[in-house]
Amino acid sequence: MRLKLKVWRQKNASSEGRLVDYNLEGVSEDSSFLEMLDLLNQQLIDRNEEPVHFDYDCREGICGMCGVMINGVAHGPKASVTTCQLHMREFKDGDSITVEPWRAQAFPVLKDLMVDRSAFDRIVQSGGYISVNTGQAPDANVIPVPKAQADQAMDAAACIGCGACVAACPNSSAMLFTSAKLAHLNSLPQGQAERFDRAVLMVHQMDAEGFGGCTNLGECEAVCPKEISLDFIAMMNRDLLRANFAGKGKR
Amino acid sequence: MSATETAIKTQIPTFVEATLDGRVPSGPVQTLWERTKFEMKLVNPTNRRRFKIIVVGSGLAGGAAAATLGEQGYAVECYAYQDSPRRAHSVAAQGGINAAKNYRNDGDSTYRLFYDTVKGGDFRAREANVYRLAEVSNSIIDQCVAQGVPFAREYGGMLDNRSFGGAQVARTFYARGQTGQQLLLGAYQALSRQIAAGTVQMFTRTEMLDLIVVDGRARGIVVRDMRTGEITPRMADVVVLATGGYSNAFYLSTNAKGCNSTAIWRAHKRGAYFANPCYTQIHPTCIPPVGEHQSKLTLMSESLRNDGRIWVPQQPGDHRPADQIPESERYYYLEEMYPSFGNLSPRDISSRAAKRMVDSGRGIGPLRNGVYLDFADSIHRLGERVIRERYGNLFNMYENITGENAYKTPMRIYPAPHYTMGGLWVDYYLMSNIPGLFVIGEANFSDHGANRLGASALMQGLADGYFVLPATLPSYLASTRLAKVDETADSVKEAVANVQGITQRLLHTRGTQSVDHYHRELGKLVWEYCGMSRTEAGLEKAIRLIPELEAEFWENVRVTGTANELNQELEKAGRLVDYFELGRLMCIDALNRNESCGGHFREEYQTSDGEALRDDGGYAYVGAWQYTGEGALPLLHKEPLHFETVKLATRSYK
Numbered sequence: 061m062r063l064k065l066k067v068w069r070q071k072n073a074s075s076e077g078r079l080v081d082y083n084l085e086g087v088s089e090d091s092s093f094l095e096m097l098d099l100l101n102q103q104l105i106d107r108n109e110e111p112v113h114f115d116y117d118c119r120e121g122i123c124g125m126c127g128v129m130i131n132g133v134a135h136g137p138k139a140s141v142t143t144c145q146l147h148m149r150e151f152k153d154g155d156s157i158t159v160e161p162w163r164a165q166a167f168p169v170l171k172d173l174m175v176d177r178s179a180f181d182r183i184v185q186s187g188g189y190i191s192v193n194t195g196q197a198p199d200a201n202v203i204p205v206p207k208a209q210a211d212q213a214m215d216a217a218a219c220i221g222c223g224a225c226v227a228a229c230p231n232s233s234a235m236l237f238t239s240a241k242l243a244h245l246n247s248l249p250q251g252q253a254e255r256f257d258r259a260v261l262m263v264h265q266m267d268a269e270g271f272g273g274c275t276n277l278g279e280c281e282a283v284c285p286k287e288i289s290l291d292f293i294a295m296m297n298r299d300l301l302r303a304n305f306a307g308k309g310k311r
Numbered sequence: 312m313s314a315t316e317t318a319i320k321t322q323i324p325t326f327v328e329a330t331l332d333g334r335v336p337s338g339p340v341q342t343l344w345e346r347t348k349f350e351m352k353l354v355n356p357t358n359r360r361r362f363k364i365i366v367v368g369s370g371l372a373g374g375a376a377a378a379t380l381g382e383q384g385y386a387v388e389c390y391a392y393q394d395s396p397r398r399a400h401s402v403a404a405q406g407g408i409n410a411a412k413n414y415r416n417d418g419d420s421t422y423r424l425f426y427d428t429v430k431g432g433d434f435r436a437r438e439a440n441v442y443r444l445a446e447v448s449n450s451i452i453d454q455c456v457a458q459g460v461p462f463a464r465e466y467g468g469m470l471d472n473r474s475f476g477g478a479q480v481a482r483t484f485y486a487r488g489q490t491g492q493q494l495l496l497g498a499y500q501a502l503s504r505q506i507a508a509g510t511v512q513m514f515t516r517t518e519m520l521d522l523i524v525v526d527g528r529a530r531g532i533v534v535r536d537m538r539t540g541e542i543t544p545r546m547a548d549v550v551v552l553a554t555g556g557y558s559n560a561f562y563l564s565t566n567a568k569g570c571n572s573t574a575i576w577r578a579h580k581r582g583a584y585f586a587n588p589c590y591t592q593i594h595p596t597c598i599p600p601v602g603e604h605q606s607k608l609t610l611m612s613e614s615l616r617n618d619g620r621i622w623v624p625q626q627p628g629d630h631r632p633a634d635q636i637p638e639s640e641r642y643y644y645l646e647e648m649y650p651s652f653g654n655l656s657p658r659d660i661s662s663r664a665a666k667r668m669v670d671s672g673r674g675i676g677p678l679r680n681g682v683y684l685d686f687a688d689s690i691h692r693l694g695e696r697v698i699r700e701r702y703g704n705l706f707n708m709y710e711n712i713t714g715e716n717a718y719k720t721p722m723r724i725y726p727a728p729h730y731t732m733g734g735l736w737v738d739y740y741l742m743s744n745i746p747g748l749f750v751i752g753e754a755n756f757s758d759h760g761a762n763r764l765g766a767s768a769l770m771q772g773l774a775d776g777y778f779v780l781p782a783t784l785p786s787y788l789a790s791t792r793l794a795k796v797d798e799t800a801d802s803v804k805e806a807v808a809n810v811q812g813i814t815q816r817l818l819h820t821r822g823t824q825s826v827d828h829y830h831r832e833l834g835k836l837v838w839e840y841c842g843m844s845r846t847e848a849g850l851e852k853a854i855r856l857i858p859e860l861e862a863e864f865w866e867n868v869r870v871t872g873t874a875n876e877l878n879q880e881l882e883k884a885g886r887l888v889d890y891f892e893l894g895r896l897m898c899i900d901a902l903n904r905n906e907s908c909g910g911h912f913r914e915e916y917q918t919s920d921g922e923a924l925r926d927d928g929g930y931a932y933v934g935a936w937q938y939t940g941e942g943a944l945p946l947l948h949k950e951p952l953h954f955e956t957v958k959l960a961t962r963s964y965k
Contacts, residue, residue: 071876072876072877088601088602088604090601090602090604090714091602091604091605092606092712094606095604095605095606098604098606098827099604102825102827105825105869105871105880106825108869108871109871110871110872111871111879111880113877113879115394116568117393117398117400117567117568117569118398118400118402118403118567118568119567119568119606119607119609120403120565120607120609120610120708121708121711122402122403122489122491122492123393123398123400123402123403123567124395124397124398124402125393125394125398138711140707141711145708145711145712146711147711147712147714149714170538170877171876171877174877176394177394177395178394178395178515180395181395181396181397181503181506181513181515184397184499184500184503185503185504185506185507186507188500188503189458189459189500189501189503189504190457190458190459190500191504192454192457192458192501193379193382194375194378194379194382194454194501194777194778194781195450195454195777195778196457197450197453197454197456197457198453198457199453200412200452200453200455200456200462200470201414201469201470203456204464204467204468204469205464205468206464206466206468207464207465207466207468210461210462210463210464210468211461211464213459213461214461214463214486214487214493217461217486217493217496218487218489218492220492221395221397221398244459244461245459248459248461250456250457250458250459251459
């Protein structure tokens with residue numbers, strides 16, 4: 061198939077970027093979106109031009125490294141997939157496709173389609189864990205975890221930290237990401253001891269990183285490749301309210 | 312035979328007769344680890360922060376090790392090439408993690424897990440290491456649950472288990488089809504806690520490009536900041552490599568695109584022995600390739616074999632769609648050939664059987680390059696809902712990639728490079744032959760022998776990272792007087808200059824072909840001659856062709872961009888340089904090993920019914936290769952393997 065591409069090119073973090081037009085031919089509909097970009101890069105290298113830089117690693121939808129805006133939609137037109145798992149059979153011969161990086165103040169562009177998502181790591185570092193040193197654990201079956209609770213924790217823990225939720229949100233809010241980590245740990249008996257401190261600390265860090273607030277638009281849930289539910293944001297807000305009343309998060 | 316071929320044959324291998332010592336303490340394996348832990352020296356808690364430990368890699372092994380050493384109070388630096396430690400390729404493991412908990416009361420025990428692993432590895436692993444692995448397996452599950460890893464549960468709240476290839480008990484713990492992700496997030500969260508506590512300093516988008524050896528000891532690494540291109544030495548008291556395997560030598564594999572052998576290979580060039588490079592695992596259940604644009608292969612978890620039946624048409628050349636082939640004309644070859652293990656036969660055996668089916672003209676799919684994995688019986692027996700619950704995400708992934716609905720038509724699968732059992736040689740304490748250089752996880756060679764059983768990689772990565780290394784590494788620190796070194800030492804300057812030299816050479820070649828072009832060509836050679844089955848003639852050919860391709864690469868590669876910026880082409884080129892040399896060593900090792908064992912199948916050595924024929928008299932040893940210079944033949948060191956607890960026997964799954 062033939063495609064008309066508009067791709068964001070930006071030399072580095074401090075330079076200006078712009079959309080550049082490329083005509084691409086010979087795209088297989090069995091190829092993934094990233095393999096389509098590989099083909100573009102192969103042709104750019106053949107012409108001795110610099111290839112388009114984009115993040116990728118596992119190319120099977122689990123590492124969370126890839127992600128671009130495709131015609132204005134994070135991870136493109138197909139629901140519940142990452143960019144690497146989007147395949148070209150979702151497009152038609154002759155389509156125009158605009159490819160841009162995630163846009164958010166807290167995710168500065170590094171080069172072309174690559175952004176810096178280290179803000180997510182710092183949110184987890186602020187409290188997204190259960191404080192247990194290696195070697196302190198009792199037998200794994202000592203605390204039964206009802207299946208429904210374990211399943212809910214797993215639903216939340218499925219987040220891959222790709223940042224599509226932030227990119228899709230008009231406010232660049234990271235609430236879906238933050239609430240997913242909170243819901244994962246706060247749904248489990250092991251996570252109760254630090255539950256309310258965790259909520260306060262992570263939300264505080266999220267704000268400090270420059271992410272916006274949530275206005276319940278639901279764009280994040282719509283683009284999430286792992287179908288993380290908006291309900292977790294409600295759960296986070298409830299925990300935050302209780303935590304604030306109890307004066308938590310001051311460690 | 313041509314003159315060059317004869318020359319290669321007479322030159323390979325050059326043996327070094329002195330045997331290599333794995334430093335396994337004496338005594339029965341059952342009590343060895345407990346006793347060793349007591350006998351090893353400790354570092355006083357107040358002294359620990361004075362020791363700097365570098366951990367390269369942030370996957371299950373590296374992430375767990377960095378977190379645990381940080382908890383103990385050491386000053387740790389952890390390096391990852393990805394933008395976050397949470398993205399290490401351990402994240403992609405689907406199926407599960409083994410442990411000898413015997414929660415099912417189906418006859419499991421530490422001894423049985425040990426026995427299965429030694430047998431599964433085709434008697435080419437070190438007994439003492441494997442026993443220790445089985446022994447700590449239970450602590451791993453405890454630790455992960457305490458961290459909040461959401462393992463699958465039964466309605467009563469207890470942990471659920473399933474079975475995996477090569478075992479007749481259900482000992483595999485899992486978190487849907489995302490076990491690796493959840494275990495990695497557990498380690499990542501523990502690591503994040505230490506980063507916040509200040510014990511671990513994390514460097515992302517930073518790649519190790521050389522090992523610094525001072526006075527015979529590993530004392531640091533040279534890294535490149537992938538954002539700016541800046542090359543700097545980082546000094547330490549100990550270096551730990553946890554950088555995974557080298558399946559990308561095949562170009563197409565199930566590994567992440569960024570997975571590379573650069574850290575272990577450059578350590579090898581600094582003197583670390585590379586053990587059993589020919590032991591590579593070709594995983595039986597991956598989606599078959601579809602065309603030239605293919606950039607990687609995708610694995611479908613082995614757990615699918617619990618409920619899927621593998622078959623091909625009975626008649627070669629039968630190209631009817633699956634639903635038009637009647638039951639009586641289907642060949643369920645694994646069930647027929649290996650009745651006691653059936654569809655859950657070990658990976659090496661299942662992969663070779665699939666190759667035999669395709670080679671015999673029974674391949675299915677548009678390119679006739681696959682076999683069916685059929686869920687119709689299970690869906691009929693259990694209902695689609697149950698199958699969806701167990702494997703829903705895998706079926707979705709299959710549909711995204713192939714456009715086919717596996718609830719309606721059988722999946723198409725074919726073997727693909729997946730895991731490498733070989734790696735840097737380590738002793739019982741996980742230290743390489745370079746003092747101060749430790750190697751853990753897939754990057755070392757130690758526990759899986761010639762074939763790894765399913766759900767054992769996660770177990771080994773976490774065993775090394777949480778429990779083994781944090782016990783053995785301090786003993787090295789406590790028993791060694793480490794001189795003070797700084798960045799002005801000659802060997803530091805030399806290592807930095809070496810890295811800069813490689814970068815400049817790549818950028819100045821200014822040829823016409825892309826890095827990917829050469830990687831693809833290399834992959835074809837390694838797959839063709841050192842893949843699922845190998846012959847003497849093929850290996851000799853590859854040993855000649857790979858350096859030729861490498862020479863052409865250095866003449867004609869085009870690496871765009873400059874050194875001092877974010878440059879993905881330069882990153883890929885640097886990794887490929889190492890794969891050329893490693894690919895050649897894989898072939899040399901495969902040529903040396905005149906037997907078939909596990910993932911290493913030499914066509915000359917097979918039984919009358921096509922099974923691997925081991926030669927325990929000649930080859931019950933670890934082959935550890937020493938680098939001797941560019942293009943030169945490596946030297947072979949042998950570590951004899953002794954089987955005192957498990958009797959050497961022919962592996963049978965019939």
